[in-house]
Amino acid sequence: MNPTQPILAVTDFSPLARHAAERAARLAHETGAPLTLMHVLSGGALHSLREWLGASHPLAAQLQADAQQQLDHLAADLHAARHVSAHTALASGSVLDEIGQKADELNAALLVLGARGEGFLRRQVLGSTSERLLSRTTRPLLVVRQTPHTAYRRALVALDFSPWSLQALAVARRVAPHAHLVLFNAFQVPFEEKLHFAGVDANTIEHYRQQARTQAVQQVHALAESAGLKASQWEPCIVEGDPSQRMAQQELALDCDLVVLGKHGQSATEDLLLGSVTKHMLAEGSADVLVSTAHAS
Missing domain, CATH: 3.40.50.620 (HUPs)
Incomplete structure (x- = not known):
């Protein structure tokens, strides 16, 4: 893997998404590639929330703050375990579009996802949205389903x-x-x-x-x-x-x-x-x- 091109790991904070982040961190450590951890808040869900509660309701902002905190905690855990300093990226909107835009912005060498997750990742890897994501990307995609105890054997x-x-x-x-x-x-x-x-x-x-x-x-x-x-x-x-x-x-x-x-x-x-x-x-x-x-x- 080109060490100048980052690895982009997308997480929804589910257990298997954490495995994916850990695998991405292991690969970043092995290759010297920069690592970015990304979480996407569904733009449709946030829009519905604002419609129900009112545009000025603080819950939407709190959800974003909570997500950023979880990203920061995950980055800190990976740094402690793998000695890798991960950047974080929080976005809201169309999940596929946001992932694609961030991958293009970074010129990512590899996208990493969990095999099954909570919410959007479960649908994307196992459903029709997954097929659209995979058919759309021009970058290698790693779908992680195992706990990454060692390098691939x-x-x-x-x-x-x-x-x-x-x-x-x-x-x-x-x-x-x-x-x-x-x-x-x-x-x-x-x-x-x-x-x-x-x-x-x-x-x-x-x-x-x-x-x-x-x-x-x-x-x-x-x-x-x-x-x-x-x-x-x-x-x-x-x-x-x-x-x-x-x-x-x-x-x-x-x-x-x-x-x-x-x-x-x-x-x-x-x-x-x-x-x-x-x-x-x-x-x-x-x-x-x-x-x-x-x-x-």
Whole structure:
């Protein structure tokens, strides 16, 4: 991660949002990147409050003061634990717009959110608002669901061999520089059911299967070589089957604490992030999820 570009951690003060802030602080300490902690008060909720109680009622100001105090306490806790001096940013308005504006203002290298939170974060990570946020951002996004006791140890990096795969690998190395990388690809025999239905014999289909596996193995090794990985830094994980199911299985079987996905891929929509794989990993996986948002130029 570029140490001159800040990390922006967004919090709603829920327990998992605190995990996200702690992970962001750990990354800031490891990389030397500046850290900003942000909380957004819903502009719609504040507007409704002023309508109910009157524009001059002090409660709205008190809510802002309370939120700033919580941000300051969180920053102090992170400084004591991680020796990182975090800036704080309090905003009100459209949550997505405010996050995007602050990320642009900072030129943030990474956005960090909790996997599930209270209020807006829960809806954004698991609901349609999340999809809009993730599809809108041009920056890597880290969704944290684990308590960050240590630096990332093993990262499962999903590769589909699109132009985004090499960039996803580069982002994984910046966010988890000390992790052992598991380069994952799930292959399938194209139109296997239709081949059976058309009467193609089993031996021919098995030949296609072995051909698909061999091609995947070759492409994974080629990507590792292009990324300059040493043999001790990575291992291949080539499996057959549905990517969503197989990725979740391998995450658990190989004890990975980070899963890395590319925002765009070779799917019907050319958008892996909004497809079933990422949704499945966010909803069902147990590891943190890092989403890369750019392809290699």
